[in-house]
Amino acid sequence: MRTIEVDQPEMGGEPDRDVADALRTLADTDLLRLQAIARLRARVLPGVDWADLLQEAVLRCLDGSRAWPVGVPLVAFLAMTMRSVADDHRRRRRREALAGLWAGGAANAALTEADPGPDPERTMQAVQALAAIDRLFASDEIALLIVAGLAEGLSPDEIRTRNGFSQTLYDTARKRMRRALMRHHPTGGEP
Amino acid sequence: MTRHRNLDAALDRLLDRLADDIVAAPEDDVRPALVGPDGKRALRAARDAIGEAVAHGNVAGLGLPPDKRPMSGRDPRARPH
Numbered sequence: 001m002r003t004i005e006v007d008q009p010e011m012g013g014e015p016d017r018d019v020a021d022a023l024r025t026l027a028d029t030d031l032l033r034l035q036a037i038a039r040l041r042a043r044v045l046p047g048v049d050w051a052d053l054l055q056e057a058v059l060r061c062l063d064g065s066r067a068w069p070v071g072v073p074l075v076a077f078l079a080m081t082m083r084s085v086a087d088d089h090r091r092r093r094r095r096e097a098l099a100g101l102w103a104g105g106a107a108n109a110a111l112t113e114a115d116p117g118p119d120p121e122r123t124m125q126a127v128q129a130l131a132a133i134d135r136l137f138a139s140d141e142i143a144l145l146i147v148a149g150l151a152e153g154l155s156p157d158e159i160r161t162r163n164g165f166s167q168t169l170y171d172t173a174r175k176r177m178r179r180a181l182m183r184h185h186p187t188g189g190e191p
Numbered sequence: 192m193t194r195h196r197n198l199d200a201a202l203d204r205l206l207d208r209l210a211d212d213i214v215a216a217p218e219d220d221v222r223p224a225l226v227g228p229d230g231k232r233a234l235r236a237a238r239d240a241i242g243e244a245v246a247h248g249n250v251a252g253l254g255l256p257p258d259k260r261p262m263s264g265r266d267p268r269a270r271p272h
Contacts, residue, residue, distance in 0.1 A: 020245055023241055023245055024245070026241070028225055028234055029218055029221040029222060029225065031234060031237040031238055031241065032221055032224050032225065032230075032233060032234060032237060033213050033214060033216065033221060034237060034241070035233060035236065035237035035240070036213050036224075037210045037213050037214070038240075040206060040209055040210060040213070041206060041210070044202060044206065050240075051236070051240040054237075054240050054241065054244070055240055055241075055243060055244035055247075056244075058241055058244035058245065059244055059247070062244070062245065073214075075214055076214050079210050079211075079213075079214050082210075083206075083207070083210065122199070123198060126198035126199050126201075126202050127198060129202050130198065130201065130202055130205070133205060133206075133209075147205065150204065150205050150208040150209070151201040151202070151204055151205040152201065152204070153201075153204045174212065175220060177209075177212070178212055178213065178216045178220045178221075179220050179223060179224070181209060181212070181213055182213065182216065182220065182221050182223070182224035183223070183224050
């Protein structure tokens with residue numbers, strides 16, 4: 001198991017036995033959901049493997065760093081935790097990159113208190129990450145339009161209205177997108 | 192707002208929406224991914240990844256200074272590799 005470098009999360013409670021028990025009894029379909037989410041998020045984290053991301057999330061849940069809210073399904077909880085791990089990792093990478101350029105402790109202050117201004121490298125990373133997601137749906141023009149709408153923060157109705165999609169056309173495309181995300185196996189099929 | 196922040200925000204929105212979709216996907220949309228050799232490999236990889244994390248969760252966690260992990264008092268050097 002490899003190490004993902006992340007920021008220190010908030011301290012939580014005791015190791016969560018419920019999480020461990022629930023993890024052991026996850027359905028096959030839920031295991032694949034978690035893998036698909038880990039793969040999706042790892043696509044935009046250069047140098048991070050999906051398994052590392054998933055494992056770090058599991059560890060945070062197990063050790064109490066993240067408390068499992070009552071009523072939240074385990075898959076949703078782990079999905080949120082993976083997002084948090086990914087965010088921490090990206091923040092850390094940025095801080096380290098700045099720290100390499102700036103002397104002393106100015107980098108942290110620049111990141112947290114001020115707009116560091118245009119950052120060509122970061123812009124390029126975001127462009128590449130969005131392109132990587134587009135490639136998942138490269139052969140599906142409707143899916144690409146939906147992806148664009150989702151990235152803009154549009155609601156399903158707004159996406160449908162903007163593109164003239166019927167409800168059926170939209171729902172069918174979302175189903176294709178879900179299946180494409182789930183089908184994206186670690187061996188083979190990498191776009 | 193600078194361009195990279197716009198792009199970062201767009202990326203975050205997109206990832207969140209797609210991840211939410213996967214979480215909420217009907218079983219009928221997930222089961223086909225279990226079929227065939229690729230499906231079996233994917234399932235085994237997911238199971239192994241989680242099993243490994245659960246096994247290692249009994250010692251120091253990943254990515255954080257051992258003395259700052261909530262599970263203190265355990266020797267991180269004991270973590271299997």
